[in-house]
Amino acid sequence: MKIAFYDTKEYDRIYFDKIAPQYGFDIIYYESRLNASTAVLADGCDAICIFVSDNADKETIDKLSEYGIKVILLRCAGYDNVDLKACEEKNITVLRVPSYSPTAVAEYASALMLTLNRRIHKAYMRTREFNFKINGLMGVTLRGRTAGIIGTGKIGKIMVEILKGYGMEVLANDLYPDENLDVEYTSLDDLFNRSDVITIHCPLTKDTKYLINKNSISKMKDGVILINTSRGALVDTDALIDGLVANKFRGVALDVYEEEDKYFFEDKSQEIIKDTDLIKLMAYPNVIVTSHQAFFTDESMEAIAQVTCDNLKEFEQGLEMKNKVSEEYTKK
Amino acid sequence: MKIAFYDTKDYDRIYFEKLAPQYGFELKFFETRFIPGTETLATGCDAVCLFVNDIINRETIEKLADIGIKVILMRCAGYDNIDLKACKDFGISVFRVPSYSPTAVAEYAAALLLTLNRKIHKAYVRTKEFNFKISGLMGITLRGKTIGIIGTGKIGKVMIDIVKGLGMNILAYDLFPDPNLDVNYVSLDELLKKSDVISLHVPLSPDSKYIINKNSISKMKDGVILINTSRGALIDTEALIAGLKANKFRGVALDVYEEEDEYFFEDRSLDIIKDEDLIKLVTYPNVIVTSHQAFFTEESLQAIAETTCENLKCFEEGGTCENEIAYTE
Known part of the structure; x- marks a missing residue:
C-alpha cells in the first residue's frame, strides 16, 4: 500500500520509517498540510495519513476520492477535522x-506543575545569563497540599497516582465517578474552593467548554496553581487573564490554548503576533505556555506509528477494524 | 537579645x-x-x-x-x-x-527530572519567542523505567515515595541500608549499570567525594539522566563534561556545583566568567544548572x-x- x-x-518520519517496511507500506512524506489544493499530492496513493491541523472537508475528500484514496489514517485521537459524512458518501474508510499516551500526558501535567511551582523556567533563563540570584524563585512544598483533578479517565487516573506519590491530598470531579478509584470525589464547587493545584483532564464537550470561567475562578483559592494539558477551550482565556492580572494565581501552565491552531507547531518568531491574549500570557512571569507537547515521548510516537500501520493492515487484509471512525460510531 | x-x-x-x-x-x-x-x-x-x-x-x-x-x-x-x-x-x-526541608529538596529533584526529561526549559525559551515548534523536545515516558537513588536518608526516602507515584522501578544504594525501607538495595555498580535515571542524595564526605567520576560514568547506561541536588563535589565536573561531550547523557540537572561558592546567589551576568567548566555546562542544551534552590x-x-x-x-x-x-x- x-x-x-x-x-x-522530522520526528514522524523517524518512527514511521522504522516500521512501515515491515508492513510492506510505501510512504511519501509531504510537509504541507492537507487541504483542497494539496489533495493532488496523494494522486496514485491508496491512503493518506493526516494529523490534527489537516483539513479534510467535503471538497478535499471529493478530490481525494478522484485520486483513488480509499483510506484516511488519522495519526491522532481527534477527528473533528474530517467530514465523516463526505467520507461515507465516497466510501473512504477513516481510522x-x-x-x-495517557501516561505521557499525566507525567507532563505533573512536570508542568513542578516546573511552575519551583520556577525552574525562570531559574534556567537566569543561570543561562550567569545570574545566580534566587530571589523570587521561591516555591511551596507540595506535600500535604490539596490537588483537584477534573476528569478521572485514563489520564486523570495516572495523575491521581502521581500526586499521591507527592503526598498531596487528592480531590476529583467527574460526571461519571469511578467507584473503584481510591479518591475523594466531590462537586466542582468544592474542588475549586479547596484545591491548591487544579489540573484538567476531561475532554472538550458542549458541557465542559469554558469550565474554567470568571465564575469558577472566583471560587478558587488565592494563589492556586492551574494546569491545562487537555483542550484549550476548557479555559475562557479572557477570564483567565483577568484572574492573572488580579494576582489570583500562583501560576498557570498551559500546554493547550483556545486559539492554538493558528500558532502551535510552527515557528512564529519572525511574525507580528496579532493575538493579544497570547502575547499577554507569554509576558506574565507566572505563566508557562508550551505547544501541545504533553503526548510527545518516544513511547507515544512508537505507539502512534504502530497503531496507524496496524489500522491500515486490518483494512488491507479485510479484518475487523477496531479503530474505525464512522458517523454511526460518533453517535455512540 | x-x-x-x-x-x-x-x-x-x-x-x-x-x-x-x-x-x-x-x-x-x-x-x-x-x-x-x-x-x-x-x-x-x-x-x-x-x-x-x-x-x-x-x-x-x-x-x-x-x-x-x-x-x-x-x-x-x-x-x-x-x-x-x-x-x-x-x-x-x-x-x-x-x-x-527534606520534602522541599526531594520535590525539587523530581521537578528537575521532569523538567529536563520533557525539555520544558527549552520549550519555555522557544515559546517566549513565539517559536511553537516541538521538534527536539521529545521526552521519554518515565513509568516503567528504572531510577537509582544514591543515599536513602530523609531526602532519599521522600524521593522514593515520589518516584513510586510515577510508577518507576527503584534501585537504592546506601552505605547503611535502612532495613525498614521497602526498596531494592543493590551495589553501587549494579545501580549505575541498570538505572535510566540516577539521583544523588548522599552527604559529602571523603567516601562520597567524586562518587560520580570517569569510571562510574563509564558504567552507566547510554542516555542516562543524572540529577544532583546534594553537593557539587559528589561529581567530578571534568568527567561529567567528558561524558556530556561523548553524548552519554540524555540530560544532567545540577542544583549544586563544585565551584558554586564563587557564583551562586549572586548576579554575575555582567562579569567575564573565568570558570570554563561552568560556561560549558550552562551552554549545553541537555543541562540545567540552578543555584542551590532545592530547599527554597x-x-x-x-x-x-x-x-x-x-x-x-x-x-x-x-x-x-x-x-x-x-x-x-
Whole structure:
C-alpha cells in the first residue's frame, strides 16, 4: 500500500520509517498540510495519513476520492477535522489512534506543575545569563497540599497516582465517578474552593467548554496553581487573564490554548503576533505556555506509528477494524 | 537579645522579621557576607546569624568575642565552614538548623527530572519567542523505567515515595541500608549499570567525594539522566563534561556545583566568567544548572526562621539544646 503522509515533521518520519517496511507500506512524506489544493499530492496513493491541523472537508475528500484514496489514517485521537459524512458518501474508510499516551500526558501535567511551582523556567533563563540570584524563585512544598483533578479517565487516573506519590491530598470531579478509584470525589464547587493545584483532564464537550470561567475562578483559592494539558477551550482565556492580572494565581501552565491552531507547531518568531491574549500570557512571569507537547515521548510516537500501520493492515487484509471512525460510531 | 544578621537576602528578612518580635529579639540586617573586617558591624549585639558561605575562622571568631558576641546562629545545616575549636576557646556557642526541608529538596529533584526529561526549559525559551515548534523536545515516558537513588536518608526516602507515584522501578544504594525501607538495595555498580535515571542524595564526605567520576560514568547506561541536588563535589565536573561531550547523557540537572561558592546567589551576568567548566555546562542544551534552590520553599524558610529563634531562646534560657554544635576532639 502507498501512503501520502501530510504535515510531516522530522520526528514522524523517524518512527514511521522504522516500521512501515515491515508492513510492506510505501510512504511519501509531504510537509504541507492537507487541504483542497494539496489533495493532488496523494494522486496514485491508496491512503493518506493526516494529523490534527489537516483539513479534510467535503471538497478535499471529493478530490481525494478522484485520486483513488480509499483510506484516511488519522495519526491522532481527534477527528473533528474530517467530514465523516463526505467520507461515507465516497466510501473512504477513516481510522484513528484512539489512545496512545495517557501516561505521557499525566507525567507532563505533573512536570508542568513542578516546573511552575519551583520556577525552574525562570531559574534556567537566569543561570543561562550567569545570574545566580534566587530571589523570587521561591516555591511551596507540595506535600500535604490539596490537588483537584477534573476528569478521572485514563489520564486523570495516572495523575491521581502521581500526586499521591507527592503526598498531596487528592480531590476529583467527574460526571461519571469511578467507584473503584481510591479518591475523594466531590462537586466542582468544592474542588475549586479547596484545591491548591487544579489540573484538567476531561475532554472538550458542549458541557465542559469554558469550565474554567470568571465564575469558577472566583471560587478558587488565592494563589492556586492551574494546569491545562487537555483542550484549550476548557479555559475562557479572557477570564483567565483577568484572574492573572488580579494576582489570583500562583501560576498557570498551559500546554493547550483556545486559539492554538493558528500558532502551535510552527515557528512564529519572525511574525507580528496579532493575538493579544497570547502575547499577554507569554509576558506574565507566572505563566508557562508550551505547544501541545504533553503526548510527545518516544513511547507515544512508537505507539502512534504502530497503531496507524496496524489500522491500515486490518483494512488491507479485510479484518475487523477496531479503530474505525464512522458517523454511526460518533453517535455512540 | 540583639542579633546581627549577615548575608541578608530579602527572603530571609521576610520570615525573620515576622517571627523575631514574638521572641523579643531585635534584628540588625546586613547585606554583606561575614568575612574578615565585617565583625565590628555586630558591635552591641549578643548573637550573629550566619550562612553557608561565611568565613568563620579563628581570626573572625576572636574579633566577635572581643565585641561581646556569645552565640553564632547558623541558619543552615552544614557547619564545615566554622572553626569550632576557636569558638570553644573564646566561649562562643554555635547552633544550627539540622533539618528543615527534606520534602522541599526531594520535590525539587523530581521537578528537575521532569523538567529536563520533557525539555520544558527549552520549550519555555522557544515559546517566549513565539517559536511553537516541538521538534527536539521529545521526552521519554518515565513509568516503567528504572531510577537509582544514591543515599536513602530523609531526602532519599521522600524521593522514593515520589518516584513510586510515577510508577518507576527503584534501585537504592546506601552505605547503611535502612532495613525498614521497602526498596531494592543493590551495589553501587549494579545501580549505575541498570538505572535510566540516577539521583544523588548522599552527604559529602571523603567516601562520597567524586562518587560520580570517569569510571562510574563509564558504567552507566547510554542516555542516562543524572540529577544532583546534594553537593557539587559528589561529581567530578571534568568527567561529567567528558561524558556530556561523548553524548552519554540524555540530560544532567545540577542544583549544586563544585565551584558554586564563587557564583551562586549572586548576579554575575555582567562579569567575564573565568570558570570554563561552568560556561560549558550552562551552554549545553541537555543541562540545567540552578543555584542551590532545592530547599527554597515558603515552608523551609519558615522552618529555618523558627528553629533559629528557638535555638537562641534555648541559649537564653540556659537549657541543653539539641541543635548546639559542640567541639569534639
